[in-house]
Amino acid sequence: MTAPYLELVCPAGTPASLRAAIDAGADTIYCGYRDCTNARNYPGLNFDQDEMIEGVRYAHERGRKVLIAINTFPRAGDEKPWHQAIDNAAAAKADAIIMADIGVLDYATKHHPSVRRHLSVQASAANALSIAFYRERFDVKRVVLPRVLSIEDVAALIKQTKMETEVFAFGSVGPMSEGRCFLSSYMTGLSPTSEGVCAPASHVAYKECGDCMKSCLGDVTLNQFAKDEPAPYPTPCKGRYVTQGQASYLFEEPIGLNAIDILPQLKAAGVTALKIEGRQRSKAYVAQVVGAFRKALDALAQGSTESFAGDLKSIAEGGRETFGAYKKGWR
Amino acid sequence: MPPDRLPSPLARAALRMMPVAMLQRMIEVLMCGMRREHPKLFQNLLRLNPAVVRIEPTDLPHRFILAYGKDGVSLTVVPNAPQPCSACIKGKLEALLDLLEGRSDGDTLFFSRGIEITGDTGVVVALRNTIDREEINLLDDATGWLGPFAFPARRAIVLVDRLALRVRSRVEEICEESRR
Incomplete structure (x- = not known):
C-alpha cells in the first residue's frame, strides 16, 4: 500500500505562524487553544476562539486543512476545559481534532460524531492491537505514530492496521514513551501530560557561572555548557548528568530529527502524512522548515533523487541531525 | 527601490551617535507608530504578567527597558548600569531586530548563543511568543505616519544607507593602505 501523496502537516503556535506555514506550502496545519488542553501550553502561544475561526477560514480559502490538538489528559474531576475545547473546535469547523485521552475521545465521538478524529502521539499507540482499539471504539481515522518505530515497523503496522498514519519528519527525537513522561513534573510540579508544559519556562533559569552557562529546571541543574557550545532544550531528558565522575547525556543527545532524505522510504512504507514539530518555535522556523519540505x-x-541533507541543520536542535528510530542502530 | 526593512548597519551607526534625549524622542515616535499599526500587540502584552525586560544590544552604547503592566507599555533608554529587572536579553542589534521583525527563530539564536537571556525565562518566552504573533516591519512603523511622504522617506533612507556603506568601505580601504 503506497500513499499517492505525502501530506505535509505543519505546526502553528500563532495565527502568524499559521499564515507563514500555508504560504510556505503546508497542506495541513495543526494548532491548539490557549489553555491546558494542548501539549504546547506555553505563555503567549496558541489561539483563542476568534483567532481559530479566522485561521480555519484562511486555510479553507486556500484549500488547506486545520487540525486542532486537544491532546492532554484531563485532571481528575476537571474535564470541563477539554469538553469546551472540543465544542469550540467543532464550532470553528476544524477538519479534525487530535486527541489522546479516551474520555476526551469519547466526548468528541458522542457530541460531535461528524468531526474527524485523529489519535495524538500522546496516546503512544505503537502496536496493531492498540490502534485497532481506538479505531473500533472511537472511529479514529488517523494515528500519529510515536517516534520509537523503525521504517520497517511503520510499514508493518500500516499493513496490519490499514490505518492512515502520520509520522514525525522534523523536530525532536523523543524516543521516550510519549504521553507517559512525567520527568519534568517531578522537578516543577507541573505535568506535561495534563497541563501541556514540558519544562515550563517559568521554572527554567539560565545562570552565568564564570565562562560557562548553567541551565536549571526548578532546583535541578540540567546542564552546564561552555561559552560557544550549542545549548540544548532545558528539558530533563536533554540534561547532561554526572555519573561516576563523568558528565554525559544519559537519556537523549541534543540532536534534531530530520527525515527529509528518507521521504521515498516513508512513502513506500505507506505513510499518509508527515508531521513537522515546532508549535513553540517562531514563524521564521515554520516558514524555513515547511519551505524545505515542500521543495523536497x-x-x-x-521522481527526483536530489538530497536535501544539511538544508535545515542550522535550525535543528544542537545543530545536528539524525534519522532517529527510523534507522535504528541501537536495538 | 525603497528597502523592505530597516538597514541595521545604518540603524546601528545612527543609534551609536544619537544623544539619549533624541533617541528617547525617536523611540516615542516609533512606539506611537507601532501602537497604531499593531494594536493587538499592545493588547496581548497587557495580557501577560507585568514585567520589566532589559534589552542590551551588545554593539551599542545604549540600554533599553521594556515595561508592561498596569501602567501600559513603555520603552525607555536607560544608563548602562545594572538595574533590577525581570529578565535581560543580550545580543547584537541585528539579531535583536531580526527577532523583532520575525526573520529569525528565537530558539535557534539562543541555542547557537547568538542571544543570551538571564532572569525569568518565562517572561522572555512569553514576550518572544507575543511579538512573534505580529508581522512587524519597523521601517513601515517608523515612516507610516508620514502618509504620502513615507515612500520618499524610505528612499532617502536607502540613499543614506548606500552612502554610509560607501563611506565605511572607503575608510576601511584607507586604513588597509595605511597599514601596508
Whole structure:
C-alpha cells in the first residue's frame, strides 16, 4: 500500500505562524487553544476562539486543512476545559481534532460524531492491537505514530492496521514513551501530560557561572555548557548528568530529527502524512522548515533523487541531525 | 527601490551617535507608530504578567527597558548600569531586530548563543511568543505616519544607507593602505 501523496502537516503556535506555514506550502496545519488542553501550553502561544475561526477560514480559502490538538489528559474531576475545547473546535469547523485521552475521545465521538478524529502521539499507540482499539471504539481515522518505530515497523503496522498514519519528519527525537513522561513534573510540579508544559519556562533559569552557562529546571541543574557550545532544550531528558565522575547525556543527545532524505522510504512504507514539530518555535522556523519540505516533496513527486541533507541543520536542535528510530542502530 | 526593512548597519551607526534625549524622542515616535499599526500587540502584552525586560544590544552604547503592566507599555533608554529587572536579553542589534521583525527563530539564536537571556525565562518566552504573533516591519512603523511622504522617506533612507556603506568601505580601504 503506497500513499499517492505525502501530506505535509505543519505546526502553528500563532495565527502568524499559521499564515507563514500555508504560504510556505503546508497542506495541513495543526494548532491548539490557549489553555491546558494542548501539549504546547506555553505563555503567549496558541489561539483563542476568534483567532481559530479566522485561521480555519484562511486555510479553507486556500484549500488547506486545520487540525486542532486537544491532546492532554484531563485532571481528575476537571474535564470541563477539554469538553469546551472540543465544542469550540467543532464550532470553528476544524477538519479534525487530535486527541489522546479516551474520555476526551469519547466526548468528541458522542457530541460531535461528524468531526474527524485523529489519535495524538500522546496516546503512544505503537502496536496493531492498540490502534485497532481506538479505531473500533472511537472511529479514529488517523494515528500519529510515536517516534520509537523503525521504517520497517511503520510499514508493518500500516499493513496490519490499514490505518492512515502520520509520522514525525522534523523536530525532536523523543524516543521516550510519549504521553507517559512525567520527568519534568517531578522537578516543577507541573505535568506535561495534563497541563501541556514540558519544562515550563517559568521554572527554567539560565545562570552565568564564570565562562560557562548553567541551565536549571526548578532546583535541578540540567546542564552546564561552555561559552560557544550549542545549548540544548532545558528539558530533563536533554540534561547532561554526572555519573561516576563523568558528565554525559544519559537519556537523549541534543540532536534534531530530520527525515527529509528518507521521504521515498516513508512513502513506500505507506505513510499518509508527515508531521513537522515546532508549535513553540517562531514563524521564521515554520516558514524555513515547511519551505524545505515542500521543495523536497515536490522533487519527490517529480521522481527526483536530489538530497536535501544539511538544508535545515542550522535550525535543528544542537545543530545536528539524525534519522532517529527510523534507522535504528541501537536495538 | 525603497528597502523592505530597516538597514541595521545604518540603524546601528545612527543609534551609536544619537544623544539619549533624541533617541528617547525617536523611540516615542516609533512606539506611537507601532501602537497604531499593531494594536493587538499592545493588547496581548497587557495580557501577560507585568514585567520589566532589559534589552542590551551588545554593539551599542545604549540600554533599553521594556515595561508592561498596569501602567501600559513603555520603552525607555536607560544608563548602562545594572538595574533590577525581570529578565535581560543580550545580543547584537541585528539579531535583536531580526527577532523583532520575525526573520529569525528565537530558539535557534539562543541555542547557537547568538542571544543570551538571564532572569525569568518565562517572561522572555512569553514576550518572544507575543511579538512573534505580529508581522512587524519597523521601517513601515517608523515612516507610516508620514502618509504620502513615507515612500520618499524610505528612499532617502536607502540613499543614506548606500552612502554610509560607501563611506565605511572607503575608510576601511584607507586604513588597509595605511597599514601596508
